[in-house]
Amino acid sequence: MAAGEKFPTEVNQLNALPDAKKDFPRLVLVPSQVLQQAIKQLHRSWEGFQKLGHGFPRFKKYGQFKSLLFPQFKQSPVQGNNLLLPKLGLVKVNLHRPLPDGFTVKQVRIIKKADRWYASIALQCDVNVPNSIPHGHPIGVDIGLEKFLATSDGILVKPPKFFKSLQSKLKLLQRRLSRKQKRSKNYEKARIKVALLHHQIDNTRKDFHFKQAHALCDAGDMVFMEDLDYTVMAKGMFGKHMLDGGFGQFRTIVKYVCWKRDKFFGVVNARGTSQECPECGAVVKKDLSVRVHNCPECGFTTDRDVAAGLVIRNRGIASISTVGQTGIEMACADGLPGAEETKPRSKSKTRKGKTKKSKL
Numbered sequence: 001m002a003a004g005e006k007f008p009t010e011v012n013q014l015n016a017l018p019d020a021k022k023d024f025p026r027l028v029l030v031p032s033q034v035l036q037q038a039i040k041q042l043h044r045s046w047e048g049f050q051k052l053g054h055g056f057p058r059f060k061k062y063g064q065f066k067s068l069l070f071p072q073f074k075q076s077p078v079q080g081n082n083l084l085l086p087k088l089g090l091v092k093v094n095l096h097r098p099l100p101d102g103f104t105v106k107q108v109r110i111i112k113k114a115d116r117w118y119a120s121i122a123l124q125c126d127v128n129v130p131n132s133i134p135h136g137h138p139i140g141v142d143i144g145l146e147k148f149l150a151t152s153d154g155i156l157v158k159p160p161k162f163f164k165s166l167q168s169k170l171k172l173l174q175r176r177l178s179r180k181q182k183r184s185k186n187y188e189k190a191r192i193k194v195a196l197l198h199h200q201i202d203n204t205r206k207d208f209h210f211k212q213a214h215a216l217c218d219a220g221d222m223v224f225m226e227d228l229d230y231t232v233m234a235k236g237m238f239g240k241h242m243l244d245g246g247f248g249q250f251r252t253i254v255k256y257v258c259w260k261r262d263k264f265f266g267v268v269n270a271r272g273t274s275q276e277c278p279e280c281g282a283v284v285k286k287d288l289s290v291r292v293h294n295c296p297e298c299g300f301t302t303d304r305d306v307a308a309g310l311v312i313r314n315r316g317i318a319s320i321s322t323v324g325q326t327g328i329e330m331a332c333a334d335g336l337p338g339a340e341e342t343k344p345r346s347k348s349k350t351r352k353g354k355t356k357k358s359k360l
């Protein structure tokens with residue numbers, strides 16, 4: 001682009017697509033709505049950069065753009081065990097469950113993970129799902145590194161052991177990969193092994209998160225968690241471990257499971273939850289090494305994380321009683337796990353000097 005030229009808008013670019021197809025015949029091979037989605041995605045990230053303070057949109061090189069979005073269908077693309085997609089035709093799929101009655105297919109996203117392809121089918125149905133109102137037994141949930149979670153009922157869940165063994169396996173495979181010559185056949189084989197293991201770790205973690213979320217819903221009717229921004233914490237000193245725990249994902253899953261099971265979900269202010277006495281409200285300073293909460297004011301003693309869970313529960317109850325029946329936050333299915341692509345792994349790494357400049 002010439003320096004004086006105006007920045008193209010989304011509409012400009014969408015209108016330029018037919019001409020671009022003449023210049024680049026390969027574009028004709030791609031379903032046109034998929035091309036349009038790519039432009040939309042680009043402009044969404046531009047908006048994010050210019051207005052919301054997100055990072056500079058990064059160029060996607062080969063292998064980084066992993067999904068195709070088919071945004072609408074005239075008729076259901078699911079035909080038996082096949083998926084009918086524009087320009088691709090009938091594609092045989094492993095349909096995990098039949099489409100429920102009364103639902104129509106809204107969009108289909110084809111995602112490449114490791115060496116296999118997935119189709120994520122979004123369904124639409126014209127029903128009104130009432131938001132759950134606060135009721136019943138409340139639980140406060142504190143999540144952390146030493147214990148995966150601690151509830152106000154005194155239940156402690158340790159981080160599962162299989163992560164450790166999978167991590168060491170990953171380390172081994174990554175080391176093997178680093179010794180292969182780039183772009184060679186053996187490099188590609190090793191790369192797929194690493195990608196598959198990442199995939200397995202993701203799935204194992206998600207499975208664990210869903211089981212824990214259901215266990216929480218079994219135990220209570222209202223679930224409260226902290227409003228911590230885990231991505232910020234991940235940049236801090238516990239970086240790698242925080243991301244490994246996948247706490248942000250866990251909260252999204254809990255929110256979703258609560259919505260699905262008609263349990264109330266709320267978030268509370270996270271400030272000082274570990275430094276407060278749940279019985280009398282006194283501030284009890286303790287650093288990370290102190291694992292027991294022992295209040296000098298009222299003598300209340302319990303596990304440190306259970307105390308934090310109790311504080312979260314108390315704050316949650318206070319928040320719904322002040323705001324009334326509406327509550328502060330309603331459970332809903334936004335950001336449903338699996339609906340969107342998982343974040344690229346490179347995001348967690350610190351950027352190199354070069355890309356930082358463009359951040360302004």
Ligand SMILES: [Zn+2]
Binds near residue numbers: 278279281282299
């Ligand atoms: Zn106390």
